[in-house]
Amino acid sequence: MSDNPVRVGLLGCGNVGAELVKLLTRDAELIYAQTGERFEIASIAVRSLDRERPTWVDKALLTDDAFSVVADPEVDIVVEVMGGIAPTRELIEKALVNGKSVVTANKALLASASAELTQLARSVDRDIFFEAAVAGGIPLIRSLRVSLAGERVRRVAGIVNGTTNFILSSMTEKGSSYEEALALATELGYAEADPSADVEGEDARAKAAILATVAFGRLVRSQDVYREGITGISAEDIDFAKRHGYVIKLLALCESGQDASGRDRIAVRVHPALVPDDHPLALVRDSFNAVFVTGDAVGELMFYGRGAGGLPTASAVLGDVIDAAHNLRYGVTERQLEREVASIVPVEEMQNPFYIAIDVNDQPGVLATVAQVFGANMVSIRSMEQTGFDDQAKLVFITHPAPESSVAKTLDELRSLPAVRRVAGSIRVFDPS
Amino acid sequence: MSDNPVRVGLLGCGNVGAELVKLLTRDAELIYAQTGERFEIASIAVRSLDRERPTWVDKALLTDDAFSVVADPEVDIVVEVMGGIAPTRELIEKALVNGKSVVTANKALLASASAELTQLARSVDRDIFFEAAVAGGIPLIRSLRVSLAGERVRRVAGIVNGTTNFILSSMTEKGSSYEEALALATELGYAEADPSADVEGEDARAKAAILATVAFGRLVRSQDVYREGITGISAEDIDFAKRHGYVIKLLALCESGQDASGRDRIAVRVHPALVPDDHPLALVRDSFNAVFVTGDAVGELMFYGRGAGGLPTASAVLGDVIDAAHNLRYGVTERQLEREVASIVPVEEMQNPFYIAIDVNDQPGVLATVAQVFGANMVSIRSMEQTGFDDQAKLVFITHPAPESSVAKTLDELRSLPAVRRVAGSIRVFDPS
Numbered sequence: 001m002s003d004n005p006v007r008v009g010l011l012g013c014g015n016v017g018a019e020l021v022k023l024l025t026r027d028a029e030l031i032y033a034q035t036g037e038r039f040e041i042a043s044i045a046v047r048s049l050d051r052e053r054p055t056w057v058d059k060a061l062l063t064d065d066a067f068s069v070v071a072d073p074e075v076d077i078v079v080e081v082m083g084g085i086a087p088t089r090e091l092i093e094k095a096l097v098n099g100k101s102v103v104t105a106n107k108a109l110l111a112s113a114s115a116e117l118t119q120l121a122r123s124v125d126r127d128i129f130f131e132a133a134v135a136g137g138i139p140l141i142r143s144l145r146v147s148l149a150g151e152r153v154r155r156v157a158g159i160v161n162g163t164t165n166f167i168l169s170s171m172t173e174k175g176s177s178y179e180e181a182l183a184l185a186t187e188l189g190y191a192e193a194d195p196s197a198d199v200e201g202e203d204a205r206a207k208a209a210i211l212a213t214v215a216f217g218r219l220v221r222s223q224d225v226y227r228e229g230i231t232g233i234s235a236e237d238i239d240f241a242k243r244h245g246y247v248i249k250l251l252a253l254c255e256s257g258q259d260a261s262g263r264d265r266i267a268v269r270v271h272p273a274l275v276p277d278d279h280p281l282a283l284v285r286d287s288f289n290a291v292f293v294t295g296d297a298v299g300e301l302m303f304y305g306r307g308a309g310g311l312p313t314a315s316a317v318l319g320d321v322i323d324a325a326h327n328l329r330y331g332v333t334e335r336q337l338e339r340e341v342a343s344i345v346p347v348e349e350m351q352n353p354f355y356i357a358i359d360v361n362d363q364p365g366v367l368a369t370v371a372q373v374f375g376a377n378m379v380s381i382r383s384m385e386q387t388g389f390d391d392q393a394k395l396v397f398i399t400h401p402a403p404e405s406s407v408a409k410t411l412d413e414l415r416s417l418p419a420v421r422r423v424a425g426s427i428r429v430f431d432p433s
Numbered sequence: 434m435s436d437n438p439v440r441v442g443l444l445g446c447g448n449v450g451a452e453l454v455k456l457l458t459r460d461a462e463l464i465y466a467q468t469g470e471r472f473e474i475a476s477i478a479v480r481s482l483d484r485e486r487p488t489w490v491d492k493a494l495l496t497d498d499a500f501s502v503v504a505d506p507e508v509d510i511v512v513e514v515m516g517g518i519a520p521t522r523e524l525i526e527k528a529l530v531n532g533k534s535v536v537t538a539n540k541a542l543l544a545s546a547s548a549e550l551t552q553l554a555r556s557v558d559r560d561i562f563f564e565a566a567v568a569g570g571i572p573l574i575r576s577l578r579v580s581l582a583g584e585r586v587r588r589v590a591g592i593v594n595g596t597t598n599f600i601l602s603s604m605t606e607k608g609s610s611y612e613e614a615l616a617l618a619t620e621l622g623y624a625e626a627d628p629s630a631d632v633e634g635e636d637a638r639a640k641a642a643i644l645a646t647v648a649f650g651r652l653v654r655s656q657d658v659y660r661e662g663i664t665g666i667s668a669e670d671i672d673f674a675k676r677h678g679y680v681i682k683l684l685a686l687c688e689s690g691q692d693a694s695g696r697d698r699i700a701v702r703v704h705p706a707l708v709p710d711d712h713p714l715a716l717v718r719d720s721f722n723a724v725f726v727t728g729d730a731v732g733e734l735m736f737y738g739r740g741a742g743g744l745p746t747a748s749a750v751l752g753d754v755i756d757a758a759h760n761l762r763y764g765v766t767e768r769q770l771e772r773e774v775a776s777i778v779p780v781e782e783m784q785n786p787f788y789i790a791i792d793v794n795d796q797p798g799v800l801a802t803v804a805q806v807f808g809a810n811m812v813s814i815r816s817m818e819q820t821g822f823d824d825q826a827k828l829v830f831i832t833h834p835a836p837e838s839s840v841a842k843t844l845d846e847l848r849s850l851p852a853v854r855r856v857a858g859s860i861r862v863f864d865p866s
Contacts, residue, residue, distance in 0.1 A: 023583065023730055031583045034650050036770055131580065137731035139572075139580035146579075147564065147572030147752040150456065150464045217467050280737060283716050297456055297748035298570040302737035304713060315730035319580040332763040337469055 005038040006325040009075035009100070011045045011066050011091055012082030015310035016105060016132070018054050020079065020317050025056060031318075037325050045069045045082070070095035077324050079317060080104040081132075089113060096120050096128065101324040101333075103317055105132035111206035111222040114213060115339060122336045127327055129320035129334070134207045135160055135289045137312030138305040139319065144214045144293070145334070152296040153215045156254040157430065160207040162287030162308045163198035164230050164250040166190045168272075169285045171238045172247055178233060190287050200229035201250060201270040208252035212268045215293070216256050218342035226269035226347040233272055237425045240357065240396055244383070246274035247282045251430060259343075267345040273430040274355050274398075281430075348405040353382065353429035355398050356407075358414060359421040362393035366419045370395060373417070377410040378402070391421075398429060438471040439758040442508035442533070444478045444499050444524055445515030448743035449538060449565070449750065451487050453512065456751050458489060464751075470758050478502045478515070503528035510757050512750060513537040514565075522546060529553050529561065534757040534766075536750055538565035544639035544655040547646060548772060555769045560760055562753035562767070567640045568593055568722045570745030571738040572752065577647045577726070578767070585729040586648045589687040590863065593640040595720030595740045596631035597663050597683040599623045601705075602718045604671045605680055611666060623720050633662035634683060634703040641685035645701045648726070649689045651775035659702035659780040666705055670858045673790065673829055677816070679707035680715045684863060692776075700778040706863040707788050707831075714863075781838040786815065786862035788831050789840075791847060792854040795826035799852045803828060806850070810843040811835070824854075831862060 008024065010017055024031070024039050032038050044057070045066035053059065063069065070078055070091050078095040080102060082088060089109055095102050102121070104110070110117070110133050121128040131141045135158065144153070159165050163185055170181035182199070185191035197203045205227045212220040230250050241248050255267045275282045280302050284290040289307025294300055306312035327333055360366045367386065374381055380400040387394050399407070407426070414420050441457065443450055457464070457472050465471050477490070478499035486492065496502065503511055503524050511528040513535060515521055522542055528535050535554070537543070543550070543566050554561040564574045568591065577586070592598050596618055603614035615632070618624035630636045638658045645653040663683050674681050688700045708715045713735050717723040722740025727733055739745035760766055793799045800819065807814055813833040820827050832840070840859070847853050 019730070027583065027585065030585055034770070035582050035768060138734060139576035142580050143572035143576060146756055147575050147749070149468050149755045150460065150751040151748055152460060152463055280716065283713065295748065297452070297744045297751070299739045299742070299745050301571060301739075302735070304733075304735035304737065306732045306734075309732070311730045312732050315584055315728065316580070318583040318730070322582045323579055326768055330763070330765040332765050335468060335759055337467070 005040040006328070007040050007042040007074050007076045008321060009042050009069040009072060009078045011069060011078060011080045013044050013046045013053065013057060014081065016081040016313045016317065017044070018057055019310040019314035020081070022054070022056050023314055023318050031322070035322050037322060039321070039325070042072060042075045043069050066091055067094065070100065071098060075100055076328055077101050077103060077321055079321060080106055081317065085109055085112070092117060093120060096124050096126050099124065099126065101127040101328055103129045103320040103324060105130065105313060105317060107133040107203070107206040107210060111209040114210065115219045118336050119338065125333055127324045127333050129324055130210070131320050132313045132316035134210050135291055135303070136305065136307040136309065137315045138289060138291065138303045138307065140291055140303050141214055143303065148295060148298065149335070151298055153293060154256060154296065155294040156211050156215045156291060157281065158207070158211060158252045158289070158291035159249055159281060159284050160252045160289055160291065160307060161198055161204045161250060162289060163191045163195060165284065165289070166287045167199070168230060168233070168248055168250065171233070171235060172242065175235060177235050178231065199231055201227045204250060204252045204270040208254055208268050208270050211252065211291070212254035212266055212342070213339065215254060216266055216342065217337065217339055218264070218266055219339040220266060220268055220342045220344070224268060224342065224344045226271070228271035230272050233427070234425060237357065237427060241274050241355070244398070245277050246429070247277050248272050248427065249275045249281060263343060265345050266342040267350050269347060269350065271428055273428045275430045276432065279432050348403070350404050351401045352404065353399050353401050353431055354407050355396070355425065355427045355429055356411070356423065357394060357396045357425035359424050360393050360395055361419045361421065362389045362391070363419060367395065369417060369419055370414065373410055373413045374399070377406045377413070379406050379410050394424065401431060438473040439761070440473050440475040440507050440509045441754060442475050442502040442505060442511045444502060444511060444513045446477050446479045446486065446490060447514065449514040449746045450477070451490055452743040452747035453514070453750050455487070455489050456747055464755070468755050470755060472754070472758070475505060475508045476502050499524055500527065503533065504531060508533055509761055510534050510536060510754055512754060513539055514750065518542055518545070525550060526553060529557050529559050532557065532559065534560040534761055536562045536753040536757060538563065538746060538750060540566040540636070540639040540643060544642040547643065548652045551769050552771065558766055560757045560766050562757055563643070564753050565746045565749035567643050568724055568736070569738065569740040569742065570748045571722060571724065571736045571740065573724055573736050574647055576736065581728060581731065582768070584731055586726060587689060587729065588727040589644050589648045589724060590714065591644060591685045591722070591724035592682055592714060592717050593685050593722055593724065593740060594631055594637045594683060595722060596624045596628060598717065598722070599720045600632070601663060601666070601681055601683065604666070604668060605675065608668060610668050611664065632664055634660045637683060637685045637703040641687055641701050641703050644685060644724070645687035645699055645775070646772065648687060649699055649775065650770065650772055651697070651699055652772040653699060653701055653775045653777070657701060657775065657777045659704070661704035663705050666860070667858060670790065670860060674707050674788070677831070678710050679862070680710050681705050681860065682708050682714060696776060698778050699775040700783050702780060702783065704861055706861045708863045709865065712865050781836070783837050784834045785837065786832050786834050786864055787840050788829070788858065788860045788862055789844070789856065790827060790829045790858035792857050793826050793828055794852045794854065795822045795824070796852060800828065802850060802852055803847060806843055806846045807832070810839045810846070812839050812843050827857065834864065
């Protein structure tokens, strides 16, 4: 198409950055054959010039002055894979103002500042692409933005954190405890030394905000997303779920609907959920990611693949870089409409079936007392199981869909009953219908 | 973005066409809010003006002169959902020459003439999009063309025909015979009165050609695709597969590799295959479609959803229409590189593990005789099972990967053995590694 190579400036050269450098150099001929574009790496900003780098990274391109990369008039596209909020946000803003298109994998930044960054990109006629920010190599963001642009999306339900899915899969398949599964995940490199962002659902929360924003065309930020992690999930919960035809998954759940007066409202949350074991999401194992999309016309869709890892993530970045290059060459940008701030449903108003496990004293009348508390709060019981006896007695319920506030009140009242030793588990049930 | 509506001319108003009309009219405000574009249906070419139409189809827009639609200077985008090769191909060519972008769902036409049509679109600076031609509503083609443009795709393995997947799912889950399952599929509207294009694999063959062309950037046509349907699959085959950890699926399998001298070669085929039951493709039930993509960088991806039906297909067409409108507005087109004709691996040279079931006479030395035929043809046995006795005796083998030609020779020689009553089944085994 043209002999001018597209020049890429890289911010960050960790796992993803180094793999991208490899793809752009090793596969240069393939990329040219498939896209008609040649790419050249102009410079690579790194924190430390002294750190060892993979052999294929040309040391002459390294600089510790990231601001020089985004100011370089030779750079056409800035790829941001350094992470963090400051100075990253300022770097991206400067890159856009300087006329570069931007490709970023920075979910935390997007979940807090996507409106401002998108608005800035629009005002300078450049693209900001972020396929790699959610679900790694899976072509999800572009599918939602372009292929499903005219679709009325009702729900996006995703397994978007590989660490927690690995842990829950280990617990399910090997019967391990949470602690054992976490230790294995750490040993195999699926969990970081400090796993809290993953296991507490913080990582999934940022991704849920991005997904909801793209799927519904309304601005949703991290702080709009209700969040619960997987640290409270016990082997007993997993076992009960399994016996009753469910597996437990950490879901990022984005739903759109109308309130009583017909106003659009969006509910976004991250929490563990019992997923029916014949649902496609139940079958997503190990560190894989999958996102299930329900739309009025398209029906049910699922996207499945590697949600993390240097190479799959670099693949998503590469797709964005090629698309941005195409747009730059023709002087166009992707549609970027201004997004209104979403009207968010408070978590108390959301409805769910619940799984609730209660340790009780094995004495006459306990079940009646407990059942009465459910009834008084209008929480209707779908199925119930009593196991153990003496000081091992346990009641396990699955409820019909009930408002979160009613279930919270039920749990509070149950905890105050003398016959109830503790609420051992309370997990939402995913209702795919 | 602009007040000029984009005017759509429709060729065909069957199931898909009528649903598209509904989406474009009923969801006009939603589409405008999400894309900034307004669409107007300029005219609708139909075969019969007298046929009854859904209430939402404006009768004043109907014409039985399809050539007037593609010649209408008011039409910006022509949507072809009438099917067939003639006069459809000529209509699409005229539309392009007249400066319209084209969206088509016509797999048969694309599988025979995609090179010429794409070349024509390129020469007149217009788009021809065909997301709906493969796997209905699943955003697969755009993902391969754009998101994975820089990816070295190694394999595409798809369940792309809902009718056959419904039949095979019924046989697996209910233990029905092929005939019973086909009858049910016909009753429920999943199979047409003449189901041969589906059950013989002809429909999947066209889709495989399109998938291979898009995934590998080389031109593959229907006639390059080896094809076998599902009419020979027996309840016994399904049962054996199940007991050994497999399900039988009709796969469209596109693989790229190099020959001994390093030249790129492509193998494309449609046939039933034993799929390991923990592979994501094994879990695709009923009339759903799914396509599993393996790439060097991205690893394993799967796309899952409704592969047919008016509404899901119309959703895919709508996504293309919106994308084409965006390109028209900015005077650009999607990258359309010229594709070389693929070098196709002849089926005899392809390699597979095989499942082979043989009815034999229950007499001493049979197993040795049969095993010797395998050995003489260098077909190595991975596992074997002997069942039944007297005139019900049966030997079932799963082989290691072996060239198709060796297996064909083995089967011929087995058939000529006096102790062999018949080769009851011979099905390839999908090797996901």
